[in-house]
Amino acid sequence: MKSYLSLIPISAKVHKRQNRMTLLCIVFAVFLVTAVFSMAEMGVRMEAGRLIGKHGSQALQSLFASTMAQTLFGAAAVLFLLILLAGVLMISSSMNSTVAQRTKFFGMMRCIGMSRQQIIRFVRLEALNWCKTAVPIGVLLGVAATWALCGVLRFLVGEEFSDMPLFGVSIIGIICGILLGVITVLIAARSPAKRAAKVSPVMAVAGNSATAKHTSRVPNARFLKIETALGIYHAVSGKKNLFLMTSSFALSIILFLSFSVMIDLVGYIMPQSANTADINIASSDGSNSIDPALLDQISDMAGVKRAFGRRSSLGVPAQVNAVASEIDVISYDDFDLECLVKDHQLRKGSDLAKVYGDNRSVLAVWDAQTPVSIGDQIQVAGETLEIAGLLKYNPFSEDGSTHRTVTLITSGETFARLTGVSEYSLIMVQTTSDATDENVEAIHNTVGNSYTFRDQRDQRTTSTYMAFLLFVYGFLAIITAVTVLNIMNSISMSVSARIKQYGAMRAVGMDTHQMTKMIASEAATYALSGCVVGCVVGLLLSKLLYDNLITTHFAYAVWTLPIVPLAVILLFVLAAAIAAVHTPAKRIRNMAVTDTINEL
Structure with a gap:
């Protein structure tokens, strides 16, 4: 034996079973970091391809300074730190247990003249020896996982991921994976190495620190x-x-x-709302002017899963809890109302069953700026309505705020009784999974030019x-x-x-x-x-x-x-x-x- 360091590969073989979990921890840590940073780079490459197609190569100059790139690599950096912490804790725990079992070995090494610094060096190099096997395996698994995820996003998910590169190799991902593996092992080995160095020659007889301690x-x-x-x-x-x-x-x-x-x-x-529409058909001026017969006609067309409509009346004079105010009133068909429950948009205590059909119960949009509660009374069009439920946020504004405007949601029948209006201001269409462009074009032809037609399928x-x-x-x-x-x-x-x-x-x-x-x-x-x-x-x-x-x-x-x-x-x-x-x-x-x- 030329050097005590020659014992490292021998020790690795002897303690192969005990080291298996430690090796697995290193493999998983390197795999995760390689995959995370590789996927972040693949996302940036995908966006780069889109920008080149639209704006030419000059668009790449600001790509890595863009919000998207900063978000992707920022998230990857946070994950790097979390994985590093998890890896250090797991590997350190495993190594501490290994050192505890090998107290007699380290005591014998002290007996034949090995110093404390040599013990520390031995444990650290033994830990680094694991990296020779674990790091390459983790990197290869990370690259393979990246290829698999890119393939899934491109071919199974599709749509906005249709430009995702395949079989791309991220140098950043590989380097970060290797660095994490080495850094994790060095940090994790520090405490066990010091523990092993404290073993005295006397403990060689005792066998382990657990039995030697009194x-x-x-x-x-x-x-x-x-x-x-x-x-x-x-x-x-x-x-x-x-x-x-x-x-x-x-x-x-x-x-x-x-x-x-x-x-x-x-x-x-x-x-992800259950009532999200693939096609919107709106009146040109926002008025209730769409014939209900059009909704029935569209509902029976090929490629249509369901069609439902809304009516609206804005700035309606009303009294909210005996206080004069102007409110907005919007009607929901039965399917729209059911989706409020599916999407968990109703606050606790709401009773949606009271709102269906022709009745005097309504829903109201709630936030801290709007002083309405379940059970409040609202006078509209000479009738008294009761608030049977509250929405958690305003689905009609971009930020979910009411902006201090009381908005009521009624059934179609209640809206028609209050306003005398049966026409729609908006028809929403959900298409089937196998709907074709020809089906959508047929719907467009049926609608004609009298109303605004918006195909929103690409916005899913x-x-x-x-x-x-x-x-x-x-x-x-x-x-x-x-x-x-x-x-x-x-x-x-x-x-x-x-x-x-x-x-x-x-x-x-x-x-x-x-x-x-x-x-x-x-x-x-x-x-x-x-x-x-x-x-x-x-x-x-x-x-x-x-x-x-x-x-x-x-x-x-x-x-x-x-x-x-x-x-x-x-x-x-x-x-x-x-x-x-x-x-x-x-x-x-x-x-x-x-x-x-x-x-x-």
Whole structure:
């Protein structure tokens, strides 16, 4: 052996099984960063192709300074930091457990003359040795994932992604992936390297730090069974390990709650309404002048899924709670009213059933500037109407604000009774999925030139919305999967580090059921502390992001407790904790007492 560093590849082979999870963490981290930055660059390239087609090559000069490019790479940079943090916590936790199991090895190295600095260098180079395998695999997976996503966006989603480049290779993505892999490993190896350097030659005889340490206090079993108290004690006695394990649980919750805000943001930027029309037919002057027979005629045409209309009367004199005012009155057909429920546009306490048909109940648009409530009375056209429900925001304005104007939504029958008008000001048409340009042209010919005809099919945002959802949920799924695997691996390695203790406990009479309860209580301690920290920090960060990203631009948006995302991620954490107990408990049950005592 020329140098003690020659032991690194030998150690990698011997501890191949223990290092598997660490390698997987590096692979996933590099994969995610490579894919994220590559997709950001592909998006910029797609936009560059569009600009060149429209404005020529001079448009590229300002492309990378554009809002789109800054947004894409800014989001990628944030993800880089989050992945870096997740990778450091997971890899550091795994390496700490590995060092704990190899205390005897490092003690022997100290016995034959290796200095503390050499130990630190050994651990760091051993960690970097993993990068030789993990980083190339992560980069290749990231490039392959980018090609697959570009193909999905171009051929399956289509529309605005029809110019997405295929088989593009992002140098930025590859470099960022490599940098993240190396930086993550170096940061993560720092603490375990120092821990290994503290091992004294005396510990070579003891076998590991867990058995060499003597404590002045014992677990408090006054209120708990001894196996439960021991499990909790094992979890809280190692402060650094408790911090890393708690962080692993908490990080998944924080990431999940934070990224659920992105789902809401996309929903506000690109609202997906069930009553979104592909074709709008409006009167030229905004009056109620469209013959209802035209709506019936269009409804029966090929390529039409459904057609529905609206009537409007603006600046109508009225009394709102006995105060003279001018209001806007708009009629909704039954389908339009049903969509309010599908799109969750009604505030709590609204009773939509009262609004259907010819009646004296209406809906009103609400915001902080409009003083109306459910049950208020409004006098219009000599009749008294009651507000049966409120909309969360104004669907007729770009910013969702009422601008201090009371807007009522009535059924078609109620509007006709109040105003005596049966004609429409707007007809909205939704086409079938297989509608052709010829079908749309036939509708246009039927409408003629008497009204304004707008074909809005190319303004659909469903595909873009689904693409963003796919990206965010995919990212969360991968991060959650890696976190769950890390939790399972860390608890398993924690058990391995104390295997001699467990052997001694079995030798003095502790049965396998008690051993399982001890491991379960240790995992439950990690999970509970992680859930508390994750929920507190995650909810605070969720509200902070919501206020800065959404409420700032959409005044009607109000942050509410994300019950569904919180319940989902807590179930994942619970499942991870339960699954983490199974493998180490089974391993101990299957081992003879003599094997556990003699385990190094």
